[in-house]
Amino acid sequence: AQSVTQLGSHVSVSEGALVLLRCNYSSSVPPYLFWYVQYPNQGLQLLLKYTSAATLVKGINGFEAEFKKSETSFHLTKPSAHMSDAAEYFCAVSLGTGGFKTIFGAGTRLFVKA
Amino acid sequence: GAGVSQSPRYKVAKRGQDVALRCDPISGHVSLFWYQQALGQGPEFLTYFQNEAQLDKSGLPSDRFFAERPEGSVSTLKIQRTQQEDSAVYLCASSLARTSEAFFGQGTRLTVV
Numbered sequence: 073a074q075s076v077t078q079l080g081s082h083v084s085v086s087e088g089a090l091v092l093l094r095c096n097y098s099s100s101v102p103p104y105l106f107w108y109v110q111y112p113n114q115g116l117q118l119l120l121k122y123t124s125a126a127t128l129v130k131g132i133n134g135f136e137a138e139f140k141k142s143e144t145s146f147h148l149t150k151p152s153a154h155m156s157d158a159a160e161y162f163c164a165v166s167l168g169t170g171g172f173k174t175i176f177g178a179g180t181r182l183f184v185k186a
Numbered sequence: 187g188a189g190v191s192q193s194p195r196y197k198v199a200k201r202g203q204d205v206a207l208r209c210d211p212i213s214g215h216v217s218l219f220w221y222q223q224a225l226g227q228g229p230e231f232l233t234y235f236q237n238e239a240q241l242d243k244s245g246l247p248s249d250r251f252f253a254e255r256p257e258g259s260v261s262t263l264k265i266q267r268t269q270q271e272d273s274a275v276y277l278c279a280s281s282l283a284r285t286s287e288a289f290f291g292q293g294t295r296l297t298v299v
Contacts, residue, residue, distance in 0.1 A: 076228075115292045173219070176221075179227070
């Protein structure tokens, strides 16, 4: 069985500060891991994905995430927050990149203060 | 179309009514998924189609929920005798193949009153 835990339902950072959103996963097989962003009244947009290649994954909008098997973690980071980064972020795990059901975390809402 | 299209965007139903939610996937996409997203929660898997075949419906919460994709393109999620706990955003996603990225629609927000 697979599961995802996102630590912190709300995170607040100042503009220009480091963004760190935490995600831990559980999977009985090597997982595929994803981060999605959701803006109000919008669908989910893929930020980045880990598919067993490089452990440091770079995504869109300056985000990146590092797969750490020993810690079963896939934390999302961005060096400098922008106001436009304010949104809901979801970590997700799947057995594959398509054609497999994806298990989502409960989400972390990111607030960016001016 | 350019993306996954869902209609209606908003639906208010009286308790006990039947509703039908439509998903137009990206043209040529083989895989289609439905998710339910309750307020303040992450999306939860409902069902998966590969072309017209429904390969996984393990997430459908009750027999009041029914999904179809008769021609392997447009899909409809039907909820019979709606209950207040059915209030949620219903998301549809499609992907080109088993190993391709899934693209999400904007969702249908269902409110049962």
